[in-house]
Amino acid sequence: MSVAKPNLNSKVESNNASNGASESLNLSSNNVKPTKYGYFLGCVMPAKMPWAEKATMIISKHLGLDFGYMKEALCCARPGVWKAISPDWWLSLTAQNLANAEKQGITIVDTCNGCWISHYEAIKELTEEPEKMKMVNDQLAKVDLHLKGDVKVKHYLELLHDDVGMEKIVSRVVRPLTGIRVMRHIGCHARKHDETLPNDFDEILRATGVEIIDTPYDKTCCGLLLYFADPNQAILERIGKKMKTAQALDVDAYVIICSGCYDQFERGVKIYRDEKGISFETPIIHFSELLALAFGYEPEDFGMTRCRPIAVDRFIEKVKAITAENAKKAAGAKEKGDGLP
Amino acid sequence: MVTAHKYSPPAFHVLAPRIQKRLGEPITVPGTDEKVTDLVVVHDPNKCTGCNQCMIGCAYKHYRTFDRSFALLYVNESPDKNGFYVNANCQHCVFPMCLASCPKEAIYKDEKGIVRISPLLCVGCGTCNQACPIGIPRLDDERKIFVKCDFCDGDYPMCYQMCSTGALKLLPRKEAFELVKKLRSV
Numbered sequence: 418m419s420v421a422k423p424n425l426n427s428k429v430e431s432n433n434a435s436n437g438a439s440e441s442l443n444l445s446s447n448n449v450k451p452t453k454y455g456y457f458l459g460c461v462m463p464a465k466m467p468w469a470e471k472a473t474m475i476i477s478k479h480l481g482l483d484f485g486y487m488k489e490a491l492c493c494a495r496p497g498v499w500k501a502i503s504p505d506w507w508l509s510l511t512a513q514n515l516a517n518a519e520k521q522g523i524t525i526v527d528t529c530n531g532c533w534i535s536h537y538e539a540i541k542e543l544t545e546e547p548e549k550m551k552m553v554n555d556q557l558a559k560v561d562l563h564l565k566g567d568v569k570v571k572h573y574l575e576l577l578h579d580d581v582g583m584e585k586i587v588s589r590v591v592r593p594l595t596g597i598r599v600m601r602h603i604g605c606h607a608r609k610h611d612e613t614l615p616n617d618f619d620e621i622l623r624a625t626g627v628e629i630i631d632t633p634y635d636k637t638c639c640g641l642l643l644y645f646a647d648p649n650q651a652i653l654e655r656i657g658k659k660m661k662t663a664q665a666l667d668v669d670a671y672v673i674i675c676s677g678c679y680d681q682f683e684r685g686v687k688i689y690r691d692e693k694g695i696s697f698e699t700p701i702i703h704f705s706e707l708l709a710l711a712f713g714y715e716p717e718d719f720g721m722t723r724c725r726p727i728a729v730d731r732f733i734e735k736v737k738a739i740t741a742e743n744a745k746k747a748a749g750a751k752e753k754g755d756g757l758p
Numbered sequence: 759m760v761t762a763h764k765y766s767p768p769a770f771h772v773l774a775p776r777i778q779k780r781l782g783e784p785i786t787v788p789g790t791d792e793k794v795t796d797l798v799v800v801h802d803p804n805k806c807t808g809c810n811q812c813m814i815g816c817a818y819k820h821y822r823t824f825d826r827s828f829a830l831l832y833v834n835e836s837p838d839k840n841g842f843y844v845n846a847n848c849q850h851c852v853f854p855m856c857l858a859s860c861p862k863e864a865i866y867k868d869e870k871g872i873v874r875i876s877p878l879l880c881v882g883c884g885t886c887n888q889a890c891p892i893g894i895p896r897l898d899d900e901r902k903i904f905v906k907c908d909f910c911d912g913d914y915p916m917c918y919q920m921c922s923t924g925a926l927k928l929l930p931r932k933e934a935f936e937l938v939k940k941l942r943s944v
Contacts, residue, residue, distance in 0.1 A: 497811050500920060501818040534922070605807045605922035633841035638809035638922075646814050646826040654835070655808070 454576065455487030455523035457514070459532045461676035465683060469676070469703035471719035473528060473573070476708045479589065480581050487525060489517045493532035495677075497642045508549060509556040511539040515570075516562040524569040526576055528705070529676040530606035536570040572607065573705075574674065578617040586624050591713040593626030596739050597732075598668045599707075600630050600699075602659065602682075604675035605638050622672060622704070625711035630668055634659050639678040640685070656685025663699040670732055674704040686726045700729040710736055796871055799918055800934045801833075801845035802941060805925035808835060808843035815920030819910060830896070830907045831917055845926075846892045847917065848873065848907035852931075856906070859889035872909045880904055 454477075462470050477484035494510035515536060518525045527533035543550045544566040554563055577586060601622060607614040622629060640655030660682075663671050673679050682701045689695045709719055716722060716733050813829035821828040831847035854873045857865040864879035865886060875886070875895065880903040886895040887904060895906040910916055918928045929937065 497814075497920070497922065501815040501824075501916065504919070605809045605811075608805060608807065608923040609921075610924060633839070635841070636807050637841045638807040640809075642814060642922075643810045643826070646810065646817070646824045658841075 452485035453483035453524060454485070454526045454571070455518055455521060456484060457487045457490055457493070457525050457527050457532055457536070459493055459527070459529040459676050461680045462529065465724065466676060466679055466703060467724060468720045469528075469679075469705055472703060472705035472709040472714075472721075475714060475719055476705055476712060479709075479712055479714075480577070480585065482576070482581065484526070487514075487518060487523060488521060490514060491517075493527075493529070493535040495531050496535050496538065497531065498645075505549075505552065507535075508539055508542065509553050511535050512543065512553040512557060512564050513560065513562060515540055515543075515568050516557055516564040519564060519568040520562070524571055526571050526573055528573040528674060530572075530604040531675065531677040533570065533572045534606035534609060537572075540566065540568060540570055572614060574607070574614050574617045574621065577621055583620060583624060586621060586708075590625060590711045592711055592736075592740055593743065594707065594711055594736065594739065595626040595743070597627045597670070597735065598630055598666075599627045599670045599672045599702075600632060600635070600659075600663050600666070600668045601672045602635065602639065602678060604673070604678045607675070608636075618674065618704070622707070625707050627672075627707065630666055632662050632666065634662050639675075639681040641677050641681040644681060644684070651681070652685045652688050656682060657689065660686065660689070660697045660699065664697055668699060669735055670700050670702040670707075670729075672702050672704055672707060679703070683726045690726075697727060698731070700725070700727045700732050702729070702732070796931045797928050798849050798931050798934045799831075799847050799915055800927045800929055800937055801847065802925045802927065802937075803836075803842060803844055804941070805923050806833065806843040806845065807923050807925075808833060809922050811920045811922050812845075812917035812926055815916040816907075819916040820908075830894075830905065846894060847926075848894045848909075850907075850909060855889040855891065856886035856895055859885045861885060870909070870912045872912065873906070874908055875904055875906055877901065877903055877905075 456473070456477075458470065474484070491514055492510065493514065494507050496507055499507035499510065514525070525536055527536060543553060543564065550564070550566065557564060571580075599622070601618065603615050603618045607618070619629060637659060638655060639659075640651030643655065644651040660671070671682070673682065679701060686697055686701070689697065706719065706721060710716070716729070716736075721729055721733065810826055810833055812831060813826040813833060814824050816830050817823055817826050817828040820830060831845065833843055833845045836842040836844045850867075850871060850873045854865070854867065856875075857867065857873060860875075861883065862879050862881055864876045864881075865873065866876065867873050882897065882902045882904060884895075884897065884904060886906075887893050887897075895904040897903075898905045907915075914928060918926045927934075927937070
């Protein structure tokens, strides 16, 4: 693909604590300078979506963000489960992440909606209700932590849209993905407060040049929590309907951002394939991958083809074809321009 | 001298004033400092994604299971519109039809304004389900009595706390009515 390739010399630092990577040995010492934004991976991202993790790190560095992994990260304590069991347990577990981030002086950045809503609502509830803050700090004292409530929590979309800015994102697009048709799924929690995050999501997607196809099932939940309660309905009525719509409309990709949703999409696709003999061909692509491609990175730079329930080869071929066509058009225009008197 | 034991009858709960005056502590409206005694849960179908977290939270709160068939409110996909989710949850009516219809006088409105079914008096006839405009009371298969939303005993209801998209709102009755009117006109 003849695209101005970004500089890959500045390798992404891999000081991932929750992966248990070898680099994590250095984490307990204070040698590594903390970054401004601490990326909270969550549970699914390192286990099932290495390509998305890498792509997110690549684009964040590419956009000049002071971005690294959050150290000493624990489970986000998913509110969908823990809040029902005990709101106090949920607050205490989530507060441990918040206290760690506060100690490190970072802003927590989440790409998973579940992690984001857990952190966001916990810090909101704790700062508004001093009694709960006291209860949580009593629990945290057992592990030598203290939460003042100064920590900031951001969704990755918020970070890109507000802190980086659309102008900068648009200016970095060197490979417009014009001609790629996608369906998108942002996930439930991102819709909780207002329509800001869904709008940001669409705006950034459109900046890459893709065409967004609207369907009635765009809003529909992926069925992750419902899977524990009613697996049949979660797969047939949620993932089944979404993926069948994508298949019928022959879109090139299903773009997601939430790791929890991806977990459910992958599970649904595998169950359909193994138990019902139905294979869906629409690849499920992370939002960061699309941005990385638009910024000129190659699929190999973030291992796009690996660990996929649905192969992305056809999608990559289409991106290559579009790139070649764009290059041809650009060359033609240049020649035409040169011939002018 | 042996004195005869004097029999004193047990103090029965008086059911006569069936719609009682609300005497409970006022509840704070979420996000404000306002305190009211009459909050209701309203569902905005435009925001609902059908995640069913409300049903699962409700089932866990009342039955300690994640099986949503135990929930006391219901969210389903609209038969008329794909990808549009509708809900039915108890509004704890000012003049409840279920209460008026119960032949055993098992339904009452408590001091917090919560419409409850007494499990001791209910015989499981199902009249309340027929009388309710949205069929809220449902049969508890194990106990063979009818059960319904108890507004989580006056706390912020678990369905409202669990809602992942903010489709369930907790509002004073007057504001809730305004919102429903607005949603219907849309």
